[in-house]
Amino acid sequence: MGMYLGIGRKARRAYGLDEIALVPGEVTINPNDCEMSWSLGEHHFPIPIMASAMDGVVDVQFAIAMGKLGGLAVLNLEGVQTRYEDPSGVLAEIANASNEDATRLVQGLYTEPIREELISKRIEEIKDSGVLAAVSSIPQKAERFGRLAADAGADIFVIQSTVSTARHISSEYEILDFKKFCTEMPLTVIVGNTIGFKVSLELMETGIDGLLVGIGPGAACTTRGVLGIGVPQVTATIDCSAARDFHFKNTGKYVPVITDGGMSTGGDICKALACGGDAVMVGSAFARAEEAPGGGFHWGMATPHANLPRGTRIRVGTTGTLEEILYGPARLDDGSQNLAGAIQTSMGNVGAKTIREFQLTELIIAPSIRTEGKVFQQSQNVGMGK
Amino acid sequence: MGMYLGIGRKARRAYGLDEIALVPGEVTINPNDCEMSWSLGEHHFPIPIMASAMDGVVDVQFAIAMGKLGGLAVLNLEGVQTRYEDPSGVLAEIANASNEDATRLVQGLYTEPIREELISKRIEEIKDSGVLAAVSSIPQKAERFGRLAADAGADIFVIQSTVSTARHISSEYEILDFKKFCTEMPLTVIVGNTIGFKVSLELMETGIDGLLVGIGPGAACTTRGVLGIGVPQVTATIDCSAARDFHFKNTGKYVPVITDGGMSTGGDICKALACGGDAVMVGSAFARAEEAPGGGFHWGMATPHANLPRGTRIRVGTTGTLEEILYGPARLDDGSQNLAGAIQTSMGNVGAKTIREFQLTELIIAPSIRTEGKVFQQSQNVGMGK
Amino acid sequence: MGMYLGIGRKARRAYGLDEIALVPGEVTINPNDCEMSWSLGEHHFPIPIMASAMDGVVDVQFAIAMGKLGGLAVLNLEGVQTRYEDPSGVLAEIANASNEDATRLVQGLYTEPIREELISKRIEEIKDSGVLAAVSSIPQKAERFGRLAADAGADIFVIQSTVSTARHISSEYEILDFKKFCTEMPLTVIVGNTIGFKVSLELMETGIDGLLVGIGPGAACTTRGVLGIGVPQVTATIDCSAARDFHFKNTGKYVPVITDGGMSTGGDICKALACGGDAVMVGSAFARAEEAPGGGFHWGMATPHANLPRGTRIRVGTTGTLEEILYGPARLDDGSQNLAGAIQTSMGNVGAKTIREFQLTELIIAPSIRTEGKVFQQSQNVGMGK
C-alpha cells in the first residue's frame, strides 16, 4: 500500500470528497422509509447534522432555532459572543470590511478579553428555550470553561483544536487530561479535530463521547496552505470510523464519528456519512441562513490568530431560512438546501434504511463533477450570438 | 481490482467520457461503407440516436421531425405538454426567467395538474404524422399512463426515474411490477436509469426491451452534487453492456443498452457506442435545435421537484436545424452538429462496419482534451499586442 | 498492462506532452557541442523541424524562407494556394471573419476547384529559389498530384489524412497502393498521420521514407471532440519509434518518425524528440511568424470539410520573424521562440550529443506545469492593493 514519492519514501494516496461518488443500490427504498437519526452520549437527534462553533454561524438565537429543528449547534466560548455583551456591532464591522482588511480587523476585535459571566449568560439563554446547549473551547481552556459551562447547565462540551491527540507535550503549560475531564465533568464530551486510526483510538480510550474528524479541509480554513498539513475527508473519515468500530468491538462503547469540514452540499454530506460518519458538522452551509449572525459572511476559528492566522473571511451570501436549508423546499438546485431531504433521498437510492446501513454504501473513485460540462459551455457561446 | 480509500475500504476507479479516447484501427474504412442502424424491440432505426424526454427538447412537432429524420424522440408525459393545452406561454416564461428565479419558476409551473386527455391528444398528434410515438413516465405513474398511452396508439413506453432497480421497497405506495407491465402492455418498454451489471441483468430478466444507462452525468442534472450519487458513463456503459451480452448468451434476447446523459458532442456519442452502447439518448445537443420547444433553454426532469430540485435550467442557445444537428452540414467545428456523420466517420477511422463492431473498438485512457492548448492561448495574448 | 474501465474491458493509459518532463543528465554538455541534424531519404537538414501543410502557415515565400534557414515547409496542394491564382484576398477574408463565421467562410472558400497548373506553378516558384520543394495531398489525390508534383520538380511528397493505414477499405473509390506509389514516384515519400506499432510497421514496409505521427492532438484540430478519436503524443511517438527501430533491425532501412501536432513551445518539441521522434512538424508556432500567410490566424486542414469540419480557425497573433522563431534572439520567454536553441540547450542539459542520444533521455511523469503558481497569483492580488 502506497506509492514511491522518491527513493526510499512511500506515501499513501488519500482521497477527498470530490473524488468519490456513491453507487446506487441493487435495491432502492422509498426515502420516507429511511431513518437518519443518531445518538451522541445520552442524547438522540432526528437528523445527523451539527452546526460548527464559528462566529459567523452560531449565536444564541441560531442555536435555539437549530435545536428546535432537530439539529445541534455549538456555540464558540472564545468568540465574539463571550467577548462582547452585544456583539451585533462587531459582527457588522466584520461583514462590512474589505477583503484586504478583514483578517487584520478580526485579529484586532478578538483581542478583547473573554468575560466569564457572558459564558454563563449565553448558556442560560439557550437552555431557557428548552433545547440542548453545546459549547466549545480549546484544550488549554477546557478545564476552566468546562466547569463554568457545567454550572450554567450546558449539556455538551466540545474541546477543539487544529490537531488534537491524546498525547500533547509542552514545557510551558499544563496538559489537559482528557480522561480526568470526561470522568469529572457532568457533560457529554466531543473532542477534535483528528485524523488517523491510532490517534482516534487513543482519544476514544480516554472516555470521550464523540470525535470530530477532519484537519485542513474546510472552506474557511487555510491550514494546508499555511502549515502544509491536511488529510482529505474521505480517507480521514474511513480511518477514524475503523477506529470507532474497533473500539466498539473491544469495549462495547460506540463513539460516534462526526465529519467536520469541507462539506458544502447535500452530496458532500451524503458522501461523508457513506464513508462511515455518524453525523457531520457543517459551517459554510449554515452561514448562508437568514438566522446566521455573520450576515452572509463566514470565518474560521483560526482566523483571529494574532501571529499566524489560518482562516479566511469569505462571503457566502444569505440564501434562505435555516428551515429551508435543513428541510427545504429547496429554491436552489445546487445541493445547498434541504440537506436532510438530500440525505434521505440518497439513502433511498442506495438502499439504506438507517445511517449504519448508509455507512456501508459502495463507493467509487470518479472524476470530479466540478469540471464537467465545459465543452458544452464553450460551444454554447458560439450559439449565443444567434 | 480497486484501491484503498482508507483502512479496510476499497473502491473501483470509474471512468468518464472525458477520460478516454478511441484508438484508430489497423484497417480503416470509407465511412460511406459503415452502417449504424440499430433495433429496439420490433422497431428498426437508421441512426442510433434518441432525444431525451425533456420539456426543453421534445414536443409533438419535435418528435415528428425527429422520427422523419430516422431518430426517436421521447415525449415526457409529466411535463408541460400534458399539463397545459397550449404550453407555449409557459415555455416562454421559463426561457425569459433570470438564473436566480428559474428553478423556483419551474417548480411553480409544474404544480399544474396533468390532464389525461392531453396525454391521448399528444400521442395522437404524433401518430397522425406517420412516425412512431414514444412517451415516458415515472414508475409510480406507469401503470395508469401506460394504459392511456397504449390506448392512444403509442408504440414505445419509457419508464424513467433517477435510479431504477427491479426491486424497490416502499411502505407508502404499491411497487410497479415490471414483468407484469411488459407482459400486459402492447408496447415496447424501455426502463432506466440504471448502472451496474447485476441491476441491469435483473431488469432485463423482467422482459424489458431496452435499458437506459446513466445516473448523474447529464449537463442539466445535479444528482451527484445534491445526493452524492453518480457513476461516470464509460464504466456504467461497459458494465451494463456486459450484462446485456451475458443475458443474450443465456436467453437469446438482445436488450439494447442506451447510454443516456453527459454527451454533448459527436465525440462523446462515439465514445459511448464504442464502450458498448447500442444507441444514445441526448438532451442538451437537441435543445439547441430550431425545432426544440425550449427556445435555447434546457432543464432536467428533476428540476421541477418541489422539495429537492436536482436539475438546473441552462442556456444552450439555438445553433441550427435538427437536420443540421443530425446530418450536417455542420457550421460549427465543435462536434455539436452532424452527429450521424461523426458516428460514421469515427466508425470508418476505427475500422468498424457496424455498431456491433464499433462496440469492440480499442479504448485508451487519455488526459482530457479540454485543458489542452492553454499555454498557447496564454502566450498568444503577448503576441496580440503587436 | 492496462486498467479496467469496467467489467471485462481493459485500457492502456496513454500520456500527453503536458504530463511528462525530461530528467537532466548525469553528465551535461555545452549546447554548442550538441548536434541536432537529421536525414529524410537522401536529404539532410541541420534542424529537425518541419512546418505543417496548413494554409495559414505555408505559402511559396514561407517555404523558401524555411528552406534557407535549414528547415522544411510543406505546401498543401489542396488549399488556397492551388485554388486561387492570388490567394491574398482570400487569406485576408479569413483573417477578418468573426469567430462565428470563420468555419462557414472557410467551408465556402474551399469549394473553389483546384487548378492543376497552379500546382506546377507553386512548386516551380519554390524550386527557383534553390531550396527543396515539399508538397502534400490526401491519399485519394496522391496518384494524380504526385505525378504532377514530380513533373514540376518537387522533392518530397507528403500523403496525409486524419488516420492513415496501409489497409484502407472502400466500395466507392480505388485505394492508393503505397508500395506502388513509393516505387514509381521519383520522390521522397512521407505518410501520415498514424499511431501504433503495428500500423506504423505496415506503413514502413510499403517503402515510405518518413512517417508522420499524431492523431488528434493539434491546437487547430478538433478530431477528438468531433470523432472521439485521438492518442496523446508521448505514447504515440514512443510506439511508432519502437516500430521504426524494429523495422530498422529487420531491414536496415531507417524510416524517421516525425511527431506532428500538439507542440507549441520549445519544451514540447524537446519532449517529442526525447520520446523518440527524429523531427517534429509544427503548425501554430509558425503561424505566428511575420512570413506566415495567415496574418496571425491558423486553421486545420479539416476545417474546410463541407459536412463535418474538424478544425477551428484560431487567432495566434504575429510575434516575430521566422528566423527569431527558429534561432532567436527570443523576445518572449514562453518557449515559442528560438526553437532550435531550445533543442540544443535541452540536449546539453540532458547530456545528449546527437538526436539519437536525445531519443534515449530519461523521462518522468510529472504534474503539468500549466497549473502551477496559482496560489501565488491569487495571494498576490491581496498585495496589489497596497
Place this chain on the structure above:
Amino acid sequence: MGMYLGIGRKARRAYGLDEIALVPGEVTINPNDCEMSWSLGEHHFPIPIMASAMDGVVDVQFAIAMGKLGGLAVLNLEGVQTRYEDPSGVLAEIANASNEDATRLVQGLYTEPIREELISKRIEEIKDSGVLAAVSSIPQKAERFGRLAADAGADIFVIQSTVSTARHISSEYEILDFKKFCTEMPLTVIVGNTIGFKVSLELMETGIDGLLVGIGPGAACTTRGVLGIGVPQVTATIDCSAARDFHFKNTGKYVPVITDGGMSTGGDICKALACGGDAVMVGSAFARAEEAPGGGFHWGMATPHANLPRGTRIRVGTTGTLEEILYGPARLDDGSQNLAGAIQTSMGNVGAKTIREFQLTELIIAPSIRTEGKVFQQSQNVGMGK
C-alpha cells in the same frame, strides 16, 4: 517502479509540492518547544530559510536585514548590483516596463558589463554590517569571482546554473573543477541546482558544503516550458536527501540539502523540509518584502539570457516588511507571512522537535487544495443576488 509511457519505455511518477500533505502526528508538541535551527559548514542559523540570488529580491540592504533576522540572503554577482554603481534607476525601469516589453528590457540592461570593483564593494558593504556575506555566480565565472569574493571577505559562495553536475563537457571553455575549488577557496561552497541521487552524490564527493535542489519549479522560471526539463520538488528533495544520508553514512560529512524554487507559502516550505530538506531557498515570497529592491517585481536569473530567456518578470506586489514575512504577525491568511512561525507550528502539529525529526514526517498524496471550494463559490453567486 514506473509506468509504461508506450512500448518498451517506462517512467517514474514524480511528485510536486501541491500533490502532497503532511500527516499530523500521534503526539503533538507545543510549537515553542520545537527547534528549527540548521548548520551550513561552520555557520549556524536559527531559521532554515535562505533568500534567492535574484535581483528583485537581494541587494546589500536586503542581505543585511535578512542576516540580522537569522536568515541568509545570497547576492547575485552577475546581476544589476555589479553592473551598475547605482542600480536603483535600472530597477525602477524594470518595474515600470509593460508585460510585453519586460523581457526585452531586462535582456538589454544585462548587457552592461560586470565591474569587478563592484563585486568587492558589495561584499564589503554587507560585511561592514556584521552579518555573513553570501554571493553567487555561474560555474564558468566561479574561479575568478570566487577569488575576488574571498579577498573581499565573503563567507559563502554559491555556484549556480540551471543544471549542475560534477561532470560537464565542453570543447569551447575550461570546466570548473569543483574539488579544486572547494579545497583552494577559503569559503563555504554551495552548488546547484541539481536533482537525482547519483548526481547529488557525485557533487557531494567533490567536497561541497551545501547542495541546492530543484530544476524547473520556480514561479519566475520557465525552464520546463522552454526546454521540457524539470523535476517536481517532492521527488527531487527526497532523492537528493537520500544521497545526503548515504554520503553521511559513508564519510561522516553531512552536506545539507537546500530545496530551491517553487515554494510560495509556509505550507510549501514545511512540505519541502518534511521531504528531507535541511533548509529552503525562497525567491518570490521575499520579493514581496518592503526591503526587496524589485519594488514588487520579480524575475528569474535566466530572464536576461540574450538568446533564450527562460524566466519571466512577474508582479508579486509588496505586502509587508521582511520581519513580518519571516516572523509575523501575519496580516494575510494565505501562508505568505510568518514563515518561521508556520514551520514551528507545523513541527508541533506533526510532533517534530527538530528539523531532522521533521524530515521524517509521514507524507500523504492528496488532491491539490487549490481547486477545492469551487462548487461553493459558484453557488454563492446565486445567493449574492439576494
